[in-house]
Amino acid sequence: MPATLFIDGAAGTTGLEVAERLAPRPEFRLVTLDAERRKDPAARREALNDADFAILCLPDEAAREAVAMVDPGSRVRIIDASSAHRTAAGWTYGLPEITGRRAVAEARRVSNPGCYPTGFLTLLAPLTRCDRHPPLLPADWPYTVNAVSGYSGGGKPLIARFADESRLAFRAYGLTMGHKHLAEMQAHAHLVHAPVFSPSVVRAYRGMVLDIPLPLGAMRTHATARDLHARWLDVYADCPAVRVAAWGADPGELLLEDGAPSWDGIDLHLFEAPGGGQLRLVAKLDNLGKGASGAVVQSLNLMAGLPETAGLRLDGEFTGGE
Structure with missing residues (x-):
């Protein structure tokens, strides 16, 4: 039945x-x-x-x-x-x-979870939490996160606004840093401080790219970029909705395309500057897929x-x- x-x-x-x-x-x-x-x-x-x-x-x-x-x-x-x-x-x-x-x-x-926190936590939580593995990154670091979403994430009012305002291409918001997703980002990554969060919206109905920059050389950690990547591979080895890009893979660009089909997975990328010291942790997902429905x-x-x-x-x- x-x-x-x-x-x-x-x-x-x-x-x-x-x-x-x-x-x-x-x-x-x-x-x-x-x-x-x-x-x-x-x-x-x-x-x-x-x-x-x-x-x-x-x-x-x-x-x-x-x-x-x-x-x-x-x-x-x-x-x-x-x-x-x-x-x-x-x-x-x-x-x-x-x-x-x-x-x-x-x-x-x-x-x-919220759509932005899904990307943020999938990237960062395995590296800062200490429940299953020793943390690789400090929980008290002032993390920042930059993200861009399709306009469907704003529900019917924002969908209507993008339909009505043909010149509207980019919308930055949450400028006073009181976004409602901050509490879950901090709590579920076990962070001391809420991250500085810069959300924005573009003229694409669905999709999301979220970027956490890491000045690894300035952080109190002995972990390397390879250590972080290996942690992802370990934690997500049996997680069918999460795909981890191969070490050193560089797609050249990450795109959000208007009219993209719905998708319920999430892709994780780690990009390292030449010589190390600076990293970008990047997630790509569908804000209406893995980020919601x-x-x-x-x-x-x-x-x-x-x-x-x-x-x-x-x-x-x-x-x-x-």
Whole structure:
């Protein structure tokens, strides 16, 4: 018998892409509410409590309200795609490559990572955390991260703005450094300081490139660039959604192309300056794939006891070469 699944917020960008991925899956039966009942608290409460799984594709406050609707004895297991619970007690962070597959599989409340933190943490967390391996990089370094995303990451308002303003090509924002993703970046990389984060948006519907510059020669570490690369290879050896570029691979350029297909993986690159001393850790992903809807499906698969990659879109040319 298929598991019942309710997507609260199914009409939003993330909800639509989750539903598209799950529609052909016989393991799940989607519970849907018509446009009028989607705004009815009683209908939402019933759908939430009667489902085996619920996915919240809502603004933060609405996600908190939805969680409050769940009865104490309800069997429903929740994946929250908002940022409301990403550092909250009692919630498991839905990045199984870092958190651990078993932790996600056994969780009743999973908070989906943000798209920018997915890139940041996949690059940095294996190098700064000390839970599975000795850290290679100091947790108290003032890390910086520069990132560019497709405009779909801003939801319907930003999608409409790019459609209406034909001259709009680049948007830098978060200029006062109060971005809501900072807390999860700091917490899940086990950092002393929040990183200095420079996000931006370009005229491409989907896609993301995230860059962490490392002045390795000035840092308090004996680790080399090869050590960092070897750590990635070790940690991600059995992670099908993560691809690590071969040592020394140089694609020449990394591109975001408007009209690119959806993709649920992430590519990691390490670039070293001649003579060493300076590095760039670079991640490329789809902000709507591994950065949102693909990550929801990956966690859902684990929670439902299904193959981790079922329904994921992991084909595609590797940007790094091997």
